[in-house]
Amino acid sequence: MADFQANLRPFAELDRAGRTRRLRRLAEAALTDYDVPVARLTPLARGRNTTFRVDGADGHRYVLRVERPDGPSVAQVRAEIAWLSALCRETDLVVPRPVPTRHREPATVVADPAVPEPRTCVLRHWVEGRFLDERLTPTQLYRLGEVTARLHRHGARMNGLDRGRVDDLSAFGRAQVDGFSATVVERAVALTGEDVRAALARVRAVRAALGFGADVFGLVHGGLHQENYLFHRGRVAVVGFDDCGYGHYAYDLAVTVEAIAHLPHRAQLREALLDGYRSVRPATFATDPAVLDAFAGLRRVQLRLRALDGTA
Template sequence: MTSVTHAWQSAAEAVVAEWGIDATQAGIDVVFVSESENFVFRVRDDDGRQYVLRLHRPGYHNRSELDAEHIWIQVLAEAGLKVPCAHRTSDDSGYAIAKGPDGSRFAGLYDWEEGQILSEVLASDNSQLAHWYEQIGTTAARMHLTAMAFKPDDTFVRHAFDAEGTMGDQPFWGRFWDDSRHTSEDSEYLNDLRNHIHRRLKTLPTSSDTYGMIHADMHANNVLTTNDEIMVIDFDDAGFGWYQFDLAVALPAHDSPHHGIAADALIRGYQSVRSMGPQFFESIPLFQLIRSMNHIGWFLARYDLPQKHLRSMVNGIRERVVSVIPDFDV
């Protein structure tokens, strides 16, 4: 049994019993790994097998939405994609309830995958950057082809990164323009820009060849490298959206010195699996801008952002709008 290192340590040790793992036994470890949307622990059973235990952030997804996440991961696995393997509890449930010091959280258990996070690989050696982003492109294309063939029933419930989910009155990641920490000028600017983009998104097609289930968070922190291959992890944000949104999120920031190389490689990899005309990729900068705007809402809901930092984020968006949406009249 592991000594307590996190406020939810005892809860994590207790809930793994739902998968037949007795954390009180010698040789079994439950070790805190990280905290972002979820609390993440590494679990080792008495046979030496390792797992990832995720304690999900309360209120982010309900049980039906979490079940849909497992369904989507299984669909991708059946299509031959490398994805995390979820384990069902002893009573054949996808999740258990962990009870901790400040409430309860849904708990899910997955195989622990050895490897190195792509962002760490590139931080130490970016000589193979094009290679990795080409692989992300091929993986994204395979996911999108799978999404095109996916026909969920009415019980499959996930959020959407559509016009309403990104630029509507109640975006999935929060009202990024509506916060007292903004200056009145910045708040008005973001709201006007939001409405402009919302109108544009409403004109985009949502047929299955351009819109469907996406990962929505396929950046380098959520890509695991093993030898010469990649595995996309963390499907917490997976939902319905335009496929170009996936590609936009996968790329480095637009002002990164590696953006051009990464974009060329990503598109090359995508095209090798799913041949698309150049117009398909022309909206990637728009979706990068949308992601940046949504990210403000994400940060505002989770951190006490200094106004200086917040203004810097808004100013970055202002600079991008000039080239991405030249017809936007402020």
Template structure:
């Protein structure tokens, strides 16, 4: 008899969850000769080598992170991008009956996960190649996606969710819940409340005509570079949103990674140069949307790692305090 899933160690759970990956591949009609788990951060991501010399990325989703409806929308946009553009997006695989999303089962694991299979993107992560010329190409890639996201008419089954505030996926807002407030001093609480109000107003002031389908998580390590060409992936967060929001999320991650204001300014200028070869830069104060992302991170920590909330809240509040006084966004990576 199998031990209950909740009693297993992390390693034991991963061993058992591998059965879901194997069942998903069976449903897609793929025979794996090698299956390597490469990420457990949110979902389980496997690199798959098949018996006919193809490679795939298999995502077995964590239902607490994203639901199956997001994967359906992801598949719809990837299909359209592959048909309408020259952007080398992953190819979504289908089951023999045409399904892009499957619901694998395995003995002794909860039956609440879905899975998708897509072609493996070649190259190395762009984060290992943060040169000016490559970030210029990243700006061009964003513009191409934004052009398509504005013109494409999604099927009726596509998501109706819209990213129009710092929490836009139904997450609980616990920033100012009683348990969270116990971690803030008066100044930190005041600054967090100001941030929330300013971010909400920034979203409200964006031009409704700018709303379109966006990737919403196209940071530099969701892009590979191969022979000088960029290969985006991980379209799981596909949603209706604004260009400025899409760029703010990616550029905040870029700033965190480079960790230096001068280096970031150089890369930001390169990104903008690439973007403006195809589209005008959108109106709005992008840094305030970055603070929206920092609020999201603070809220996430309040939900899942409350022991780290006090330090995180103070750091993000101080970043905002400096920005509102000086107009300068300091490096946003929290020191260890």
């Protein structure tokens, strides 16, 4: 074993394809913890985590997610799955249905000598549909707004889950008592530039003005961009719950708004999204334009930090 590891190129020096090849063997080991007869394992390109499509010999399809080493803890993964399981039991929303291990555990932790640390792995049923971007229509965004509001309404009942804040500035910020402290802000400015200071001051003021009441703050998806919602037979499906956590509802909508900002028909899409949301949750600050713009600014800074620092 020692000779095998000594001859391996360090994992950190591999490109994405090389890391995926290493993680494939780990994924194969993880699947032995499930009562799923595997016929084929195919890497998927989407997302920050490494994911594989699993074609079962029984004709069913699944997705196996291999968590990042700096990703959520096992307890946080359990909390994510608890919300997904509750959504599957209590609503007709189209979300990934978790698959427990043969020991009825929501996830498994697997080690491989070619990977420097153990990885948490989660298996879910495949969700059918198409991801869209330029071809998104106002009707589709209206439906997404409805679904987002229903997620928020359901999440309001899920108290005490072990999930962090989604609208803190960065992973460094989440590790501090105050995720928007002067230390956190100065670190962000040092990494991204002085131009972000005004945006951060604005969103901090908006967060303070909104407060943390149940009408404005709760459990949210945290990543409702075009790679996490898809369409099938007129319905919206939502995937990618690995960023879920507690935050202002407006932040969840702002993620969607910011992700469609490059589209020429963004104004119509935005209004349709908010109309759909208000059709389910009519009296809400989450759709206030100034509030949304502030959180969209936060999202832009978060993405810049993620690209530069790798910790957002």
